[in-house]
Amino acid sequence: MPALMKHVRFSSINALYSPIPSTPYMFTTSSTSSSATSASSSSEGSKHSRRRKHSSKLSTRPRLSPLDLAEPFIRIHYLLAFSPYHLPPLTYDLCIHPSIVSSYISAETLSEPATDPPVSSLTITCPRLSWEFPITPMTGSRHISVLDVIHALYRGLRTAVHPLEYEALPSSKAVDRVNKAYHSRCNSITDIKARQEEQSKGVKRVDFLMSRNRFLGLSRKSGDSIVWELNVS
Known part of the structure; x- marks a missing residue:
């Protein structure tokens, strides 16, 4: 393992690595x-x-329930939709708490269904990551909202990486890029105490994006109605 590994910390929790189980709604x-x-x-x-x-x-x-039926022509909300030829309507850094989104998008819009027709579950994957992110509605709602998706991605990417997952990185170059992303994320915090606290929490899944934290939207995965791919840059 590269010498830089000694400067990278891992969370003391999640001592046993347990992969995210397949969502029962798939x-x-x-x-x-x-x-x-x-x-x-x-x-x-x-x-x-x-x-x-x-x-x-x-x-x-x-x-x-009609909410559970995976429609073959399901559509994603325009705020969440990926378009390779246009800038994403949602400007969001996946490292930052979703509350930042509420500062420029109304609560009414964020509470709109994430899909049409509405669904009660969906799964997000990312070609750059080996984890799946199951999305479910927040308490009191029957369908997934736009804000549910953003919050679930943030929580999922904030999950601490186990040392075995870190060691499974395919190359020394990948290790270096993850380390760089980790240090860059922590160093972006100006408050010294808060920065040290964040460093102590260790490498996060978001660091495995290797600083590609910009949300570009979701695209349908191989025609599946309830599995969508996260696009980043």
Whole structure:
């Protein structure tokens, strides 16, 4: 391990590494909807199936709430949507507490559903990270809001990294970049006491983004309606 490792701290909590379990809500209706579509359009051939509107009936899933149904054409809120050709409407550094967002976006907007139609659970992944971030509504709500997503990402990325996860970094270059991100994040705190306190909390998952902390939005992952990818820069 590089010599710089001795300058990097790890949290004293989470002595045993336990990966985030798969969210119990990660079901899909793709097989059900595709079967229904195939049955209704068999006379027209598969090349026409994409042109037909989705016609799944809620009665086919009687035990599920409409909030739990993963719609195949679900849309993400514009504040959270990733667009490779436009600047993100939400300017946010994932290292900073989400309260900063409330200073320039109204509480009414932040409380809007994160998706259309609203859902009660979704999962966020990131190509740069090995962890998943399950998103659920805050207390008192039946659907995930825009603010729920921002808060969940912040909390998830603030999780302390276990030394075994640190040692699993693929190269010395990756280690150096994580270390640099850790020191840069801590040194950005001007108050000495607060800075020392943050250093004592150790390396966070956000440091594994290697200083790519700018939120660029969420994009659909491989057509899955409830799994979205976090884009950063």
